[in-house]
Amino acid sequence: MTLNSADPAFVANLRRLLPPAAFRDISPAYLQEPRGRWQGQAGVVVAPDCTEDVAAVVRAAAKACVPIIPYGGGTGLVGGQISANGPAPVVLSLERMCAIRGVFPDENVMVVEAGVILADIHDAASKVDRLFPLSIAAKGSARIGGNLATNAGGVNVLRYGNARDLCLGLEAVLPDGQIWHGLKRLRKDNTGYDLKNLLIGSEGTLGVITAAALKLHPIPAGEGTALMTVKDPRAALNLLAMARDQLGEAISAFELMHRTGLEFLTEALPDLRQPFEVAPEWFVLIDVGLARGLNPSEALEVLFADAFEAGLVSDGTIAQSQAQRHAFWEVREQIPEANRRVGSVSSHDISVPMSVIPEFIERGGEIIAGLGDFRINCFGHLGDGNLHYNVFPLAGHHRDDHRNQRDAIKRAVHDLVDEMGGSISAEHGIGRLKVDDLERYGDPTKLSMMRAIKAALDPVGIMNPGVILRE
Amino acid sequence: MTLNSADPAFVANLRRLLPPAAFRDISPAYLQEPRGRWQGQAGVVVAPDCTEDVAAVVRAAAKACVPIIPYGGGTGLVGGQISANGPAPVVLSLERMCAIRGVFPDENVMVVEAGVILADIHDAASKVDRLFPLSIAAKGSARIGGNLATNAGGVNVLRYGNARDLCLGLEAVLPDGQIWHGLKRLRKDNTGYDLKNLLIGSEGTLGVITAAALKLHPIPAGEGTALMTVKDPRAALNLLAMARDQLGEAISAFELMHRTGLEFLTEALPDLRQPFEVAPEWFVLIDVGLARGLNPSEALEVLFADAFEAGLVSDGTIAQSQAQRHAFWEVREQIPEANRRVGSVSSHDISVPMSVIPEFIERGGEIIAGLGDFRINCFGHLGDGNLHYNVFPLAGHHRDDHRNQRDAIKRAVHDLVDEMGGSISAEHGIGRLKVDDLERYGDPTKLSMMRAIKAALDPVGIMNPGVILRE
Numbered sequence: 001m002t003l004n005s006a007d008p009a010f011v012a013n014l015r016r017l018l019p020p021a022a023f024r025d026i027s028p029a030y031l032q033e034p035r036g037r038w039q040g041q042a043g044v045v046v047a048p049d050c051t052e053d054v055a056a057v058v059r060a061a062a063k064a065c066v067p068i069i070p071y072g073g074g075t076g077l078v079g080g081q082i083s084a085n086g087p088a089p090v091v092l093s094l095e096r097m098c099a100i101r102g103v104f105p106d107e108n109v110m111v112v113e114a115g116v117i118l119a120d121i122h123d124a125a126s127k128v129d130r131l132f133p134l135s136i137a138a139k140g141s142a143r144i145g146g147n148l149a150t151n152a153g154g155v156n157v158l159r160y161g162n163a164r165d166l167c168l169g170l171e172a173v174l175p176d177g178q179i180w181h182g183l184k185r186l187r188k189d190n191t192g193y194d195l196k197n198l199l200i201g202s203e204g205t206l207g208v209i210t211a212a213a214l215k216l217h218p219i220p221a222g223e224g225t226a227l228m229t230v231k232d233p234r235a236a237l238n239l240l241a242m243a244r245d246q247l248g249e250a251i252s253a254f255e256l257m258h259r260t261g262l263e264f265l266t267e268a269l270p271d272l273r274q275p276f277e278v279a280p281e282w283f284v285l286i287d288v289g290l291a292r293g294l295n296p297s298e299a300l301e302v303l304f305a306d307a308f309e310a311g312l313v314s315d316g317t318i319a320q321s322q323a324q325r326h327a328f329w330e331v332r333e334q335i336p337e338a339n340r341r342v343g344s345v346s347s348h349d350i351s352v353p354m355s356v357i358p359e360f361i362e363r364g365g366e367i368i369a370g371l372g373d374f375r376i377n378c379f380g381h382l383g384d385g386n387l388h389y390n391v392f393p394l395a396g397h398h399r400d401d402h403r404n405q406r407d408a409i410k411r412a413v414h415d416l417v418d419e420m421g422g423s424i425s426a427e428h429g430i431g432r433l434k435v436d437d438l439e440r441y442g443d444p445t446k447l448s449m450m451r452a453i454k455a456a457l458d459p460v461g462i463m464n465p466g467v468i469l470r471e
Numbered sequence: 472m473t474l475n476s477a478d479p480a481f482v483a484n485l486r487r488l489l490p491p492a493a494f495r496d497i498s499p500a501y502l503q504e505p506r507g508r509w510q511g512q513a514g515v516v517v518a519p520d521c522t523e524d525v526a527a528v529v530r531a532a533a534k535a536c537v538p539i540i541p542y543g544g545g546t547g548l549v550g551g552q553i554s555a556n557g558p559a560p561v562v563l564s565l566e567r568m569c570a571i572r573g574v575f576p577d578e579n580v581m582v583v584e585a586g587v588i589l590a591d592i593h594d595a596a597s598k599v600d601r602l603f604p605l606s607i608a609a610k611g612s613a614r615i616g617g618n619l620a621t622n623a624g625g626v627n628v629l630r631y632g633n634a635r636d637l638c639l640g641l642e643a644v645l646p647d648g649q650i651w652h653g654l655k656r657l658r659k660d661n662t663g664y665d666l667k668n669l670l671i672g673s674e675g676t677l678g679v680i681t682a683a684a685l686k687l688h689p690i691p692a693g694e695g696t697a698l699m700t701v702k703d704p705r706a707a708l709n710l711l712a713m714a715r716d717q718l719g720e721a722i723s724a725f726e727l728m729h730r731t732g733l734e735f736l737t738e739a740l741p742d743l744r745q746p747f748e749v750a751p752e753w754f755v756l757i758d759v760g761l762a763r764g765l766n767p768s769e770a771l772e773v774l775f776a777d778a779f780e781a782g783l784v785s786d787g788t789i790a791q792s793q794a795q796r797h798a799f800w801e802v803r804e805q806i807p808e809a810n811r812r813v814g815s816v817s818s819h820d821i822s823v824p825m826s827v828i829p830e831f832i833e834r835g836g837e838i839i840a841g842l843g844d845f846r847i848n849c850f851g852h853l854g855d856g857n858l859h860y861n862v863f864p865l866a867g868h869h870r871d872d873h874r875n876q877r878d879a880i881k882r883a884v885h886d887l888v889d890e891m892g893g894s895i896s897a898e899h900g901i902g903r904l905k906v907d908d909l910e911r912y913g914d915p916t917k918l919s920m921m922r923a924i925k926a927a928l929d930p931v932g933i934m935n936p937g938v939i940l941r942e
Contacts, residue, residue: 106712107825107856153659162659164668165636180916185824187855188633189894190622190672191909192901192939193921197635197668201661218715241577244689248762249720291719293773294764302764353656355577384658385578423660430663438662445651449928450664456927457920468663 003465005087006043006066013064014044014090017056022048022096030071030091033082038432040081042069043088049096051171051179051210058208058462059177061090067465068092070204072146073117075138077349078431080150080203080467094145097210100124108216109168109185114145114209121214130216133160133252137336145209151201153427155332158383159252159289160217162427164200169213172199175206175458185213198453203429204464206457220250220289224296225325228304228316229280233382234358235312236284240383242312243286243303250299253287256382260375260392261335267395268341269334275317275327284382285332335379339390343399345374346409347390352422354385360420364389367412372405386426389413414441430468438468474936476558477514477537484535485515485561488527493519493567501542501562504553509903511552513540514559520567522642522650522681529679529933530648532561538936539563541675543617544588546609548820549902551621551674551938560936565616568681571595579687580639580656585616585680592685601687604631604723608807616680622672624898626803629854630723630760631688633898635671640684643670646677646929656684669924674900675935677928691721691760695767696796699775699787700751704853705829706783707755711854713783714757714774721770724758725854731863732806732850738866739812740805746788746798755853756803806850810861814870816845817880818861823893825856831891835860838883843876857897860884885912901939909939 004010015023024030024045031040043066048054061068067089074081083089094115101111105128112121118139125132134147136154146152148170152163160166169184182196199207230236233256240254262279265272276283286303290296300318307313319325339347352360361378368374373394380387391409393402402409414424418441430438439447447469454461454469465471475481486494495501495516502511514537519525532539538560545552554560565586572582576599583592589610596603605618607625617623619641623634631637640655653667670678701707704727711725733750736743747754757774761767771789778784790796810818823831832849839845844865851858862880864873873880885895889912901909910918925932925940936942 104824104826106708108715109824151661151665153661157659161636164665165632174916174920178916178919180920181914182917184894185892186822186894186897187825188624188628188822188852188857188897190624190896190898190900191894191905191913192672192917193677193924194622194635194665194668194672195917195920197665198924201663201665206664218719220719221717237577244579246692246763248689248691248760250762289719291721291761291765292717293770294762299764351657351659353575353578353580354658355575381659386659421656423655423657423662425661426657426659427661429661434662442662443652445645445649446653446663446666448649449645449651449666452927453664453669453924456923 002065003067003087003462004065006090010064010066011044014046014057014060017060018046018048018053022046022053024093029074030093033079034075034077038079038082038084040083041088042083042091045091045093047093047096051173054092054208054210055173055177055179057090057092058173058175061462062176062460065460065462066090067462069464070149070208072143072149073138073141075142076146076150076431077428078433080429080431080464082432084432086465092208094143101211103128104185105130107185109213110216111183111211111213112144113211115143118142118144118147125216129219131219132214132216134163134166137333144212148200148209148212149202149204150429153386155253155255155381157381158254159249164197166215167196167200167212168215170196170199170209171211172207172209175463183211183213203431203467205454205468206463221292222290222294222296224288224300225319225328226286226300226304226316227275227283227328228286228313229283230313232282232358233361236282236382237354237357239284239307239312242307246303247288247299250288250290251286251383252289253285254383255285255332255380257283257285257332257335257379258377260377261379264338264342264377265331265334268338272330272334273327275331280315285328339377342392344390344392345399345402346406347388348410348413349426349428350389350417350422350424351384351386351426352417352420356420357382357385360416364413364416367416368409371409371412432466435468435470473536474538474558474933475536477561481535481537482515485517485528485531488531489517489519489524493517493524495564500545501564504550505546505548509550509553509555511554512559513554513562516562516564518564518567522644525563525679525681526644526648526650528561528563529644529646532933533647533931536931536933537561538933540935541620541679543614544609544612546613547617547621547902548899549904551900551902551935553903555903557936563679565614572682574599575656576601578656580684581687582654582682582684583615584682586614589613589615589618596687600690602690603685603687605634605637608804615683619671619680619683620673620675621900624857626724626726626852628852629725630720635668637686638667638671638683639686641667641670641680642682643678643680646934654682654684674902674938676925676939677934692763693761693765693767695759695771696790696799697757697771697775697787698746698754698799699757699784700754701784703753703829704832707753707853708825708828710755710778710783713778717774718759718770721759721761722757722854723760724756726756726803726851727853728754728756728803728806728850729848731846731848735809735813735848736802736805739809743801743805744798746802751786756799810848813863815861815863816870816873817877818859819881819884820897820899821860821888821893821895822855822857822897823888823891827891828853828856831887835884835887838887839880842880842883903937906939906941
């Protein structure tokens with residue numbers, strides 16, 4: 001069906017439906033995305049402060065066949081928050097739906113509106129001595145509705161799962177403007193199809209999430225962090241297996257990093273103090289959160305000693321203070337910023353089955369070497385099989401020098417991922433960036449099911465058109 | 472669309488498509504269900520041994536508009552495995568798809584076909600020193616495809632989640648006979664809509680699950696079990712909170728039971744040795760699985776001492792051997808069998824938000840008392856908010872004496888559950904048994920979404936018609 005722009009007549013109609021405070025200037029913030037790949041457009045920006053007003057906007061847009069771009073914190077990396085072409089959309093920001101509707105520490109549950117900033121959820125949880133474990137670099141500006149719409153991952157997935165694993169129920173406005181009241185605070189509810197998980201990860205193409213019931217966790221009694229030097233990625237995998245045998249679910253994060261990451265930090269963020277005198281080729285950051293009665297430093301020492309004995313690690317440092325834990329984590333968390341400053345030719349958010357990670361890294365290196373002279377910064381969430389596999393120019397060169405090689409690099413990396421049973425979007429989603437890739441690598445049956453579901457729930461196609469599925 | 476019976480012409484066509492070994496006698500086993508509420512029917516029973524043959528059956532049925540009943544172990548409690556009326560269906564049994572396709576202990580993954588019996592998966596996992604934690608009373612005959620189709624729960628949900636939380640990927644045949652190859656062994660994969668979770672819990676109405684990639688877990692280094700007497704359900708909740716603060720995720724199960732359950736065991740299973748000299752009114756079974764370095768008995772002793780100090784528990788026994796652990800668990804696991812022998816007037820598989828459980832039990836008791844003289848056996852998975860709330864005749868009476876009160880009891884219990892934000896099907900699903908209840912209590916927007924999805928994916932309506940959604 002043909003969509004229409006949010007033209008002055010449509011906007012005038014919206015002004016009759018919503019209070020003046022719901023209207024925002026069409027400021028650049030709503031029209032940009034962090035990669036700078038697209039310049040957005042909007043006919044109007046609205047920020048309702050209640051679910052009923054969100055529903056009113058969606059009903060009006062459905063009636064007028066005007067596209068809607070749901071907008072959270074704007075931190076997505078695949079362009080899902082941007083309308084780059086076609087009729088000018090309604091940008092529907094959730095920024096004013098930022099109430100915490102209820103905290104239930106006895107149940108380990110918090111009910112929040114979609115516009116609450118992730119870091120504010122962390123704070124609200126810690127006020128009742130609980131943990132909301134979803135954590136990503138953009139936590140200070142990302143909003144939970146967007147985190148759920150994109151099924152955000154981050155550093156604690158190994159222990160606590162992705163965003164979808166931390167959500168018990170949703171309230172959402174569907175493409176026809178109906179409100180789904182699904183804010184259940186239940187751990188078990190087998191009453192029909194799992195619409196919650198269908199909306200989570202649908203990137204705003206099936207409806208607008210307006211509120212969520214989130215799972216909280218107990219704060220581990222004792223936390224500890226170590227850096228350990230490993231010979232290669234296979235040794236890192238074996239170290240993870242050993243750590244799990246010893247500590248079970250207590251491994252909160254297990255991040256693999258390469259010397260290239262440290263070199264980029266030196267190059268781009270020289271003020272950051274690095275924890276190594278001599279940079280190792282491969283190393284891991286291990287974070288543990290233990291039950292009462294276990295000492296994290298001792299547990300990490302036992303692990304290190306056993307791993308050293310088994311030839312898996314050659315060196316290691318266990319954080320002796322919160323400040324040192326923070327310093328270790330800074331290394332990991334600043335690598336994406338260093339990458340941005342160095343400027344990648346092509347970056348890839350991929351996952352492969354854990355046991356083939358070493359083979360993937362080896363073959364990937366050979367393939368990239370065959371395409372030219374590049375630096376590879378491969379790092380990420382080893383325990384989830386999720387690597388950020390990013391390809392950079394040599395020192396002294398610029399990404400633009402390799403502009404015409406980008407597609408070949410991306411294709412080669414994604415072909416290898418696909419051959420090895422992996423995913424070309426582990427945690428960032430499809431957005432607009434990977435629509436072609438999804439068509440190329442996605443299972444055809446899955447794609448036809450997805451199109452059938454989209455057509456059934458959003459027959460006019462107003463919800464975030466062009467995201468995930470081609471218009 | 473009108474459906475047709477699997478008549479002799481259709482069966483003759485199937486015989487051209489499948490090898491003779493794929494055909495089974497229409498034996499009573501395929502036409503019965505454990506509650507004895509329905510007598511099933513079938514035009515033909517087929518048991519293909521490969522996915523391609525499952526697809527051939529579905530394509531043939533789709534072409535001829537013949538209904539299909541996917542059949543696992545036949546242990547479901549809501550009639551989802553039975554066609555009670557309408558055109559005679561194809562009963563499509565997965566019993567010959569029972570290969571374990573791959574075990575990946577490094578990844579904590581096992582890939583199995585849908586017909587593998589749950590207990591065989593447990594055995595295969597323990598052979599590689601891993602745990603597959605999904606556990607239900609019917610584990611000796613339930614098949615994993617059915618466990619996933621119904622999103623089975625069980626006793627370890629508190630720690631490890633429901634069936635859906637233990638599945639990484641699926642292979643399935645869709646209602647048009649297409650095969651979806653979604654057997655990914657990935658922890659992170661954000662490539663489009665979550666079809667895996669849509670199929671899980673759809674009770675065979677959206678397709679036939681043929682294989683699954685399952686998550687395994689490390690076996691906890693030390694396991695322990697205790698029975699503790701609590702004053703009331705609120706004390707049990709507080710005890711759970713204390714246990715979580717002390718032991719984090721290590722609480723594997725936390726089951727609340729009432730004296731009525733022990734009385735039923737005495738009445739129906741007098742040979743079972745009971746662990747109490749004097750039966751307490753309320754008690755809990757706590758199961759812990761701890762990381763290396765912690766002693767389960769000591770941890771349970773500390774918990775008991777602190778809980779005693781806080782006035783939460785008055786008595787307790789910690790299992791001193793595997794035999795004693797087993798004996799404690801027997802009490803819990805035999806209660807459903809005792810219930811069956813006593814014969815309930817009405818039984819309810821419900822959940823409510825955890826913090827309102829005490830209020831639910833109190834108000835439920837008052838409501839039932841207002842309806843007549845009954846015994847209530849309320850027990851279940853407290854940590855999941857999931858209670859089996861079953862209403863029985865007084866001793867010396869028979870369930871049939873109260874036949875005309877069943878509907879009023881069920882309605883009263885479900886009304887209360889609904890009022891308190893709960894679910895009228897916590898873990899058993901909707902099947903045929905609760906279609907009316909789902910229409911009564913389900914969110915209307917959710918129901919209309921479900922119907923739209925069903926119509927989009929199964930326009931002819933051949934997949935398990937009458938289950939979840941009315942035909």
